[in-house]
Amino acid sequence: MDMIQIVGISLIATVLIVIVREQKPAFAFLLAAFTGLFIFLFVIGKIEAVITVLEDLAARSGIPSVYLKTVLKIIGIAYIAEFGAQIVRDAGQESIASKIEFAGKVFILVMAIPIISVIVETVIGLLPAGS
Structure with a gap:
C-alpha cells in the first residue's frame, strides 16, 4: 500500500510539474x-526497520558491530x-x-578501508608460512 501512495503522489507531482514548468x-x-x-x-522508516533486523542478526552471529x-x-552514503x-x-x-557521485565514491572507499584491511590480513593469515 505504501508503494501505491508513493507512486500516486509522484504522478500528481509530475503532472503539476509538467503544467507549471513552462510558466514557473x-x-x-x-x-x-x-x-x-x-x-x-517516507522510506526512512522502512530503512530503520531493516537496520534493526541487520543489527540483531549481526549480534546473534557474533560479527563485531563496527563492521x-x-x-x-x-x-x-551511496x-x-x-x-x-x-x-x-x-x-x-x-x-x-x-561531482556528487564522485565524492560519494571517494567517501565509500575511505569508509571501506578498515574492512578491506581485515580481509587482506585474514587472507595473509590463511597463506602457508614461507609463501
Whole structure:
C-alpha cells in the first residue's frame, strides 16, 4: 500500500510539474525537489526497520558491530549521494551531479578501508608460512 501512495503522489507531482514548468521553472524544480524529499523521508522508516533486523542478526552471529555499522554507513552514503545527484540533475546541472557521485565514491572507499584491511590480513593469515 505504501508503494501505491508513493507512486500516486509522484504522478500528481509530475503532472503539476509538467503544467507549471513552462510558466514557473523555478517553482517546478522546487516541487520536484520537495516531492523527492517527501519520498526520501517516507522510506526512512522502512530503512530503520531493516537496520534493526541487520543489527540483531549481526549480534546473534557474533560479527563485531563496527563492521555492520561501517557497511550501513557505506550504504547510507551511496543513497544520499544518489539522491543529491538526482536532485541536482533535475536542476540541469549534470556536471555537479557527477561531482556528487564522485565524492560519494571517494567517501565509500575511505569508509571501506578498515574492512578491506581485515580481509587482506585474514587472507595473509590463511597463506602457508614461507609463501
